Amino acid sequence: MALPLYLVGLSHKTAPVEVRERAALDPAVALPAALSTLGRAVVLSTCNRTEIYGVGSPKEAKALLLARGVEAHHLYQKEGIEVLRHLFRVAAGLDSLVMGEAQILGQVREALFLARKYGATESLLEKAFQSAIALGKRARSETGIGAGAVSVAYAALDLALAVYGDLTGLAVAVLGAGEMAELFLTHLKAHGVGRVLVVNRTVDKARVLAERFAGEAYGLEALPQVLRQADLVVASAASPHYLVHPEDLPRRSKPLFLIDIALPRNIDPRVGRLPQAYLYNLDDLRRVVEKNLKARQGEVPKVEALIEGAIGDYLEWYAGHRVREAIRALKGLAYKEVVREYPEADPLTWHKEAGRRAHPWILAVKARTKDFLQGPPCPGECPLLAFRPPRL
Amino acid sequence: MTAVSLLALVGVLLLAVGLFWPRGLFLGAFLYLGAALADAFAKGFFSGPAQPALVLGGLLALRGESLLLRPRLTPLRRYLVLLAMLLGLFALKALPHPGGSLPLLLTLVHAGAFLVAYLALAVGVGAGVMCAMQDLRLRSVPEKALLSAPLWSLRRLEQGYLRVGYLAATLGLTSGMAWAWGYFGSPLALDPKEISVLLGWLGLTLYFLLEERLQGYPRMALLLLAYALLLFAFIGAPFLGSRHPSGLGF
Secondary structure (H helix, E strand, O other), X not given: OOOOEEEEEEEOOOOOHHHHHHHOOOOOOHHHHHHHHHOOEXXXXXXXXXXXXXXXXXXXXXXXXXXXXXOHHHOEEEEOHHHHHHHHXXXXXXXXXXOOOOHHHHHHHHHHHHHHHOOOOOHHHHHHHHHHHHHHHHHHHHOOOOOOOOOHHHHHHHHHHHHHOOOOOOOEEXXXXXXXXXXXXXXXXXXXXXXXXXXXXXXXXXXXXXXXXXXXXXXXXXXXXXXXXXXXXEEOOOOOOOOEOHHHOOOOOOOEEEEEOOOOOOEOHHHHHOOOEEEEEHHHHHHHHHHHHHHHHHOHHHHHHHHHHHHHHHHHHHHHHHHHHHHHHHHXXXXXXXXXXXXXXXXXXXXXXXXXXXXXXXXXXXXXXXXXXHOOOOOOXXXXXXXXXXXX | OOHHHHHHHHHHHHHHHHOOOOHHHXXXXXXXXXXXXXXXXXXXXXXXXXXXXXXXHXXXXXXXXXXXXXXXXXXXXXXXXXXXXXXXXXXXXXXXXXXXXXXXXHHHHHHHHHHHHXXXXXHHHHHHHHHHHHHHHHHHOHHHXXXXXXXXXXXXXXXXXXXXXXXXXXXXXXXXXXXXXXXXOOOOOOOHHHHHHHHHHHHHHHHHHOOOOOOHHHHHHHHHHHHHHHHHHHHOHHHHOOOOOOOOXX
16 A cells, blocks of 8 residues: 655745745735645745645645646656655755755644644654654754855855864954845854954944944944954954954964955955965855855765665655554454443443443542541541541 | 783773774773872882883873864864873883983973973973964965864963973973983983984973964974974984983893
8 A cells, every 4th residue: 555645845946936926825814724735734835835734635636726826847746765854954955956955854843733733633644744744853963964064144154164163252353334235244243253443434434334233333434453453353344344364463473364255355365375364255255155055065965875775764654654544443343243232341431431330439538538538637646547438 | 912001902902992993092091190100119110211101101192082072173182192102112222221210300390391391392392283273274275274173272281381391491401401310420411312302302491482483384394393303302312222221222
């Protein structure tokens, strides 16, 4: 007997963003409605994919996605073991836009929780998703599929850690007050940097950003003074010429880490030749990202092996599950037949009978203890200890 | 083979095993120190170069063992263990040398200072070379720098140990020259040990003077040259014959 699982969905590999937008199911409104329509199903809806995993026939799931304006050629459909393989690949990050990214694991978990909340899971789906979540964790801890930075901001952070080891208490200067500056500051602050010095042509804009990170705001005229205090410099200001020159940097014994992500660049490349200065631009960061992605690609066979192992485990469980279900059905049938023939053999009847026989005993105990519980403490031997229940 | 030599030999073997089995480092270090103690009771304290070599080797192995929980410093740990093994082999060669007891003050000040100097310089130079390599990686192939020990951690390790090593070497050198002046009538002679120590010390002095200007390969080369000269003075020069009591007279 084949595994009765199905999958219908679309992802960044089969559909452009405008189609994915239409297919996405809002977790507050559209998703509960979809789950109540589909019955036994789990819906994984992220910015890169909308997938419906279910048990039984995929017709309704397919109709649901087509009704949202998705064309049939954008959809893929899988059944049986292929559903498991796909789900495990998704949870391990092999099917993600950025291979090995960790966010998808949380999204798979969230999809399972939502399905549970609306009572849409059943044992096959529950087990499949739990196995997928466990596999996703194993893949990230036992292989290098999630290792290394794959975004420019994280690559910069990794380089800063390669220089300093620990960023706690270091002073960071940010040139510019745009989105990139904010993104870098968020990451750096999460790693414990101490002082935040924001330098911008417009001091008011610098102040807004500085206040968010409990930092200090300066105008461009204060740049040399700020550079003297900084251990890390992130340059992202819109400027047609260099803002930082080698002459602006004092001789120092501690390293100075500089990231120039502005275009045109903010920092004169000659700064990188100073003895204690480590200067990186966007190309350097992209090189780090590419190398990490290549390294992740090399880990795919290891993850595939884990996936095949997890599929084997699931099928072992499924074989036992089928036997258990058959035994349960047989027991149910036998019970019905027995009760039909001998109504007094029904356990429910036993429970009623036991309650009926215990009732006078409970009443006797209540009557005997009523005075005692309401009155003062007994002076001599406790009457409760002498109490013997009536023989039933 | 004497019992002391046997202890030292087993120590060397345990250190070799310790490269793969961490407990071996601990056991090997204790055998080294035990062998040095046994030899000291038999011949007198620091009577020849074997004892300081065993003590230094044991302490280096223990320092290597203490780095087990810092995987990014594995190259430094391996280098310290290999150096300890080299010192053990040198001690095996020097142990049969009869030796003789030295004045207590000289033993404490001169030999003690050099023991501290060699210990600190071994760690400092190892960290310094790793630091220079990390500096080169960060400048030319930053993607390869991500898995190595952080530059600033290495630099702090290097600076601390090298400073202590340099001060101790200076004390050892000046006390040795003072003793040679009193004993032989001249503080310095054309002796391979004395010349190599002096050149090594000058190399270290130059390194500290140019510390902020030197980067990359020149920095690494100067540090290694100075250290190689000092190491040669300890385990190479005794074989060439020397007026120093550690001369093995081969």
